[in-house]
Amino acid sequence: MVGGDSVRAIQSRLLSNSPEPSFEEIQRAHIDAQDRFEVKVEILRQMATLDPDGDWERRGARALDNPHTSTGEPSLDNLYNIKRSGPQWNESSII
Numbered sequence: 001m002v003g004g005d006s007v008r009a010i011q012s013r014l015l016s017n018s019p020e021p022s023f024e025e026i027q028r029a030h031i032d033a034q035d036r037f038e039v040k041v042e043i044l045r046q047m048a049t050l051d052p053d054g055d056w057e058r059r060g061a062r063a064l065d066n067p068h069t070s071t072g073e074p075s076l077d078n079l080y081n082i083k084r085s086g087p088q089w090n091e092s093s094i095i
Contacts (some may be wrong), residue, residue: 003044003060007037013071032076039079040064046083 010033015021021029043064048056064079065072074082 002037002041003056003064004058005037005040007033010036010073013073016071035076036073036079039076039083043079043083 007030011026011029014029014033015025018025044056044060047054047060054060064074064082069075
């Protein structure tokens with residue numbers, strides 16, 4: 001668990017709209033969750049160096065959630081965009 005999030009938690013959110021997911025859906029969600037988690041960790045590490053007093057290692061990943069999606073998870077593309085935008089971000093710009 002990093003930043004208050006984990007692969008399992010992301011996978012659970014991705015499957016939340018599927019009451020009885022198939023094996024393939026579970027596998028796909030797990031791979032997708034791993035990818036999203038890895039990018040979130042990279043973003044949090046960058047943020048921790050820019051803002052060492054922030055709580056990025058404990059709760060920072062939750063700041064990357066997107067309440068406007070059905071699962072609350074930002075797309076992998078959006079996470080990569082956040083990562084690429086790098087140093088100009090701050091906590092309020094990603095919430």
